[in-house]
Amino acid sequence: MAIAKIRLFVEHPLGEGQTIPLTRDQAHYLFGVMRLNPGDPVLLFNGQDGEWRATVAEANKRGGLLKADEQTSPQRNPPDLWLLFAPIKKARTDFIVEKAAEMGAARILPVQTDFTNAERIRQDRLQAHAVEAAEQCGGTFVPEVTGLHKLSDLLADWPADRHLMFCDEALAGGSSALPTDLSGRPWAILIGPEGGFSEPERTRLANHPSAHPIALGPRILRADTAAVAALTVWQQALGDWTC
Amino acid sequence: MAIAKIRLFVEHPLGEGQTIPLTRDQAHYLFGVMRLNPGDPVLLFNGQDGEWRATVAEANKRGGLLKADEQTSPQRNPPDLWLLFAPIKKARTDFIVEKAAEMGAARILPVQTDFTNAERIRQDRLQAHAVEAAEQCGGTFVPEVTGLHKLSDLLADWPADRHLMFCDEALAGGSSALPTDLSGRPWAILIGPEGGFSEPERTRLANHPSAHPIALGPRILRADTAAVAALTVWQQALGDWTC
Numbered sequence: 001m002a003i004a005k006i007r008l009f010v011e012h013p014l015g016e017g018q019t020i021p022l023t024r025d026q027a028h029y030l031f032g033v034m035r036l037n038p039g040d041p042v043l044l045f046n047g048q049d050g051e052w053r054a055t056v057a058e059a060n061k062r063g064g065l066l067k068a069d070e071q072t073s074p075q076r077n078p079p080d081l082w083l084l085f086a087p088i089k090k091a092r093t094d095f096i097v098e099k100a101a102e103m104g105a106a107r108i109l110p111v112q113t114d115f116t117n118a119e120r121i122r123q124d125r126l127q128a129h130a131v132e133a134a135e136q137c138g139g140t141f142v143p144e145v146t147g148l149h150k151l152s153d154l155l156a157d158w159p160a161d162r163h164l165m166f167c168d169e170a171l172a173g174g175s176s177a178l179p180t181d182l183s184g185r186p187w188a189i190l191i192g193p194e195g196g197f198s199e200p201e202r203t204r205l206a207n208h209p210s211a212h213p214i215a216l217g218p219r220i221l222r223a224d225t226a227a228v229a230a231l232t233v234w235q236q237a238l239g240d241w242t243c
Numbered sequence: 244m245a246i247a248k249i250r251l252f253v254e255h256p257l258g259e260g261q262t263i264p265l266t267r268d269q270a271h272y273l274f275g276v277m278r279l280n281p282g283d284p285v286l287l288f289n290g291q292d293g294e295w296r297a298t299v300a301e302a303n304k305r306g307g308l309l310k311a312d313e314q315t316s317p318q319r320n321p322p323d324l325w326l327l328f329a330p331i332k333k334a335r336t337d338f339i340v341e342k343a344a345e346m347g348a349a350r351i352l353p354v355q356t357d358f359t360n361a362e363r364i365r366q367d368r369l370q371a372h373a374v375e376a377a378e379q380c381g382g383t384f385v386p387e388v389t390g391l392h393k394l395s396d397l398l399a400d401w402p403a404d405r406h407l408m409f410c411d412e413a414l415a416g417g418s419s420a421l422p423t424d425l426s427g428r429p430w431a432i433l434i435g436p437e438g439g440f441s442e443p444e445r446t447r448l449a450n451h452p453s454a455h456p457i458a459l460g461p462r463i464l465r466a467d468t469a470a471v472a473a474l475t476v477w478q479q480a481l482g483d484w485t486c
Contacts, residue, residue, distance in 0.1 A: 103460070103462070103464070103472070104462055136463075136465065138462065139462055174485060175486060176485065176486060177486045215484075215485070216475075217346070217478055218483055218484070219345060219347055219382055222379065225346065228342075228468055228471035228472055229346070231472075236419055236476065241458075242418050242419065243418060
């Protein structure tokens, strides 16, 4: 049996014998770019039903049909972790979304802070990056990328049971430890904007009942580096990494 | 006194009253791009003498002179940590070098593995990325980027006292713990190439007396994500992060 090298996210239920119609873009990718033919294998996931091995049943330029054969991996969801970050330059924002998907965030929330320049984001584009990252990293889950929220609105309406790891560059050199007795609980990580938080934001975060301020080492990190470092610290202390 | 917003790496001794001649590129950046005038402040570091506040003494299109006034930060060197990685696509290789400088690696060694495509690297370009990252992150140290080494040569001639953290994606889901009693010792981190290590490489690494294999969580990470995650794990367990 041929080994499937292509992993594809589909918005369709997956189960034994299930047929999956392809969108025009998917057909173009599989048949136009990757040159698959009827009978060739593909790996599929939809974020809910695990990973399935499927074969090409019908192929044409504008569409096609796949047929799911067998489950190759069970569904694996990340911990209930949100990543909040202030959008920065385009390429680095794309990277943060990609990294958050790889590192196992469940939900990605772009936030507008006092020092954020971005007035708007391309939510569909960022969601597509999350899908591509999940396809690449072998995951079966795709984190949702939300629209842009104001940080002040989010904090005012913060869910009472969700802890907030707040990466404060003003603490540089301080402790990066998290309270390990708070594992298995809903959490969020907040990465500051380039240029840091404003004084009112810093005060509000320091006094927020759910906030746990930590430092990410003695050096100042760029926002995209900080996102991966913070996700590593959290996953190791409280998430699905094994220490 | 005006606040210096520009940080510049210079290859020149720094001390009180020291004058620093500028290269043509530096003069272009300071006077042409950033529009500095005589008397304006700049922060300087050279990787050895800490950070100094300097003022523009002479400015012209093709050169100029700075004068160092006072030390604003002592020299801070990172732990004795090497990062070994297999070069990948250009943008991601640039990112790895930038991230390694920010995260506090002392030396960056591009390595050629059995599954590495790159035959050559632009060492000068990568070194410039390390300098820029140090300028941006407020560091006083610039890691050296070496030329491309064959992994097999490096392992054959490995320094007896240097421990090697080997991030093995075949261990996905296994332990990410490091032996904390080995802090303060020379270390290196090895990030695998996209496509992983070959079987002979894996066997050689598994049997290498200095190697400590660890996993970076249950998901497969891209090489640039793995570099930041591995540096975080190491700095937290053995380096200059405070837990």
